[in-house]
Amino acid sequence: MKSKNITIRDVAREAGVGVGTVSRVLNSGSVKQDTRQKVLETIKRLGYKPNFFARTLAGGKTDRILTIMPEVKSEFHWRILESFDHEIDKENFQSIIYPLISRKRYDALISNPSFIQEVEGVIIMTITPDILDDRFEVNAPVVLIEEKSNKCSCVYLNNRKGGRIVANHLLERNITKYYAIYSSAANPFIKNEHMKDRIIGYRDTLIDAGKLFEDEQIIYADYSLGPSNEQIKKMLTETNRPGIFAMTDNFALLVLQVASTIGLSPGKDFFLVGYDNQSWTEKAGLTTIEQPIEEFGKTGAKLLIERIKNPALPIRQIEFPPLLIKRNTT
C-alpha cells in the first residue's frame, strides 16, 4: 500500500552527489551552480518532498509561528489575522492558528508542549494576557496583539483614549443627554477590558466637562443580539438630541435602523458614534473609530520576526492611536 518514501539519500544517489550536498541545496548552503541545477532537477524528477519531522529533529527550523486567538466572529479580527499572515509569509514563515474555542482547548494548549515546541514564535491575539501567567511555558518569543503587557512585545490600542476622543467629539455638538451602549464579552478567554476602557475614557471626559453621566446612561446589550428595540427607542425619544456612543458598529447599526423607522435623522435629531470602522459604515455614513487593522497585523509580525531572528533584542510595546472617522451621524 504505502510505497517507500523517497528520501534525501535517493536523491543523492540519483544525482550522483552526497547527501550533504542535497541538504545544502535545500537549505541554501553554498553549492556550485551546475551541481545545484543537477540536484534540483533530480528532486523534481523523483518528486522528492523533504520530511518535516526528520528535518526538525535534526535541528532544522520549523519556520512556523503559533497564533493563539479567541473564537472570533468579527471581520475585524479575521482581517488582522490576514494581514499578519501576509506579512510573515514574506519571510517564509507559516502560521498555525490555534483558536481557543473551549476550555478544553485552552487546557490542551497549556499542558501539551508539542504545539509550542514546534514553533519559533507565538502570537497571542485579543486574549487576556493572563494566559502568560498560567503554566504557559514558552521559550520562543511572544507578541501580543490588541493587548498590553510588559512581559513581551505587544501592539495595542489605547481604548481609554478612544473613549475620550468620542466624548470630546460629541461635546462639540449640542447634546442634551449622553449614552453609551455596552456589552460584556461573549468569550471567556477575552476579558474584555477594551469596552470598559472606552466607557471609562468617555465618562471621565464628559464628567470633566461638567456633564452628567450616571449608570443609567449606560445601556447594556447582549453581545450578539444588540440592544433591544425598546432600549433604543427610549434613548432616542427620551430627550431631544441625545448623543450615543455604541461600543461596536453593529450596535450603532441597530440604532440607525430604529431611528429610520421612527423618522429621526442622525446628525440632526441625535448623534451617534460607533467603533471599529467596519466596511459597511462608510456607505451608512456612520461616524466611528478606526482601528488600524493592517498595521496591527503587520507590526505584530515585524516585532515577532525581529525577535525570532535576534532574541537578544529588547521587547517593544507599540501603541496605535484610535482615529476618529467623522461622517454624517455627528
Place this chain on the structure above:
Amino acid sequence: MKSKNITIRDVAREAGVGVGTVSRVLNSGSVKQDTRQKVLETIKRLGYKPNFFARTLAGGKTDRILTIMPEVKSEFHWRILESFDHEIDKENFQSIIYPLISRKRYDALISNPSFIQEVEGVIIMTITPDILDDRFEVNAPVVLIEEKSNKCSCVYLNNRKGGRIVANHLLERNITKYYAIYSSAANPFIKNEHMKDRIIGYRDTLIDAGKLFEDEQIIYADYSLGPSNEQIKKMLTETNRPGIFAMTDNFALLVLQVASTIGLSPGKDFFLVGYDNQSWTEKAGLTTIEQPIEEFGKTGAKLLIERIKNPALPIRQIEFPPLLIKRNTT
C-alpha cells in the same frame, strides 16, 4: 542558554530500565505494574516531555486531525467545531484548525504537504468540495461536514428539504404574498449553494401549491449588513399578511425590529421563519429551522475516527433532516 533536553534515555537510566520499557510505558505497551509506576515517577521527577518530532519520525502516530474551515463568523460553525473537538478528544486526538482566510493560505495548504503529512485524518468543513479535485493530495481519510460528496464520508443537511418544510409550514397560514431574504456568501471558499438550495425548495413547493413566486419576491441582502430598512418595510406593508423566509436568523431579527417599530405583530400581521436556530431565537420567539450542531460535529468525528482506525471501511454519507422549530412568528 538552551540546557540539554531530557530524553527517553535519561529517564531509562534514572529509572534503571531500558529505553524500550520507557517507550512502552508511554505508548501503553505491556509493562509490569510496579515497573510502570517507577518509570512514571521518574518521568514526572525529571519533567520529561517526549519529543513530538522524534516520535513521529520513528513511526509513531501523531494523533492529530487537520480541520480545514472557512473564515467563519457565525456561532453556528464555531459550535460545530467545538462539538467535533470534544468528540475527538475522547479518543485522544487533537485537531489542528486551518482557517482559509486568504487565497494565499489556500495555496499554501494545497502545495505544501507538511501539514497534511502530519495528520491522520482531515475534516473539511463548510467548504465547497471542489477542493478535493484540485491538486489536493491526501492519503489520510477525509470527512466533509456540511457538504456532500461521494468521494469521501460526509455529514450534511438537505437544504432543499429545509426550504420545502418552510414553504409547507407557511402554506398552512393565511398568507397573501411569499418572500425570501437571500444573500450570497461572503467568503470565496464557500460556494454557498446552501441558501440557493433553500430558495429552490421553497419556491418549488410554493409553485406546486399554485402560489405565485417570482424573482421580485426574492430580496437580496448584503451578508453582514442584512436587508435594508426600506426593503423590509416594503415587504411588510405592501400587502397584508406577507410570509417571509429569511435565509438566516440574523436577517429575521432585522425584520422583527422593523416590524416592532411600525407596530406590526409577527404571527398575526405577517409570518416569519428564520434559519439556524441561533441561541437568541428562543427568547425572541422566532420560528426557525434547527440544524443539528451537536450531531454534525459528533458524527463527523465518528466517521473520521472509524476510518482512521480501519481505513478499509467504506465511506458513509449521512444526511440530517432539517427540523422546524415552531414558535410565535408563524
Place this chain on the structure above:
DNA sequence: TGTTATAATGGAAGCGTTTCCACGACATAA
C-alpha cells in the same frame, strides 16, 4: 522438582534529516 509456555525487559537498528569535519581541487602568493 523440573519442564514448558508466557510475560516482561534490554538494547540495537532504523526513521530522514542537518551539521560538522576531513579531504581534494583549484587558485593565489611567495
Place this chain on the structure above:
DNA sequence: TTATGTCGTGGAAACGCTTCCATTATAACA
C-alpha cells in the same frame, strides 16, 4: 616550485524516538 588559502564536496554522527528481536524472569503445570 612550494606553501597557503578558499571553495565545494562526501559522508559519518547525531537528533530522540519506536519497534523488533533476543533474552530473561515469571507462571503454570505435571
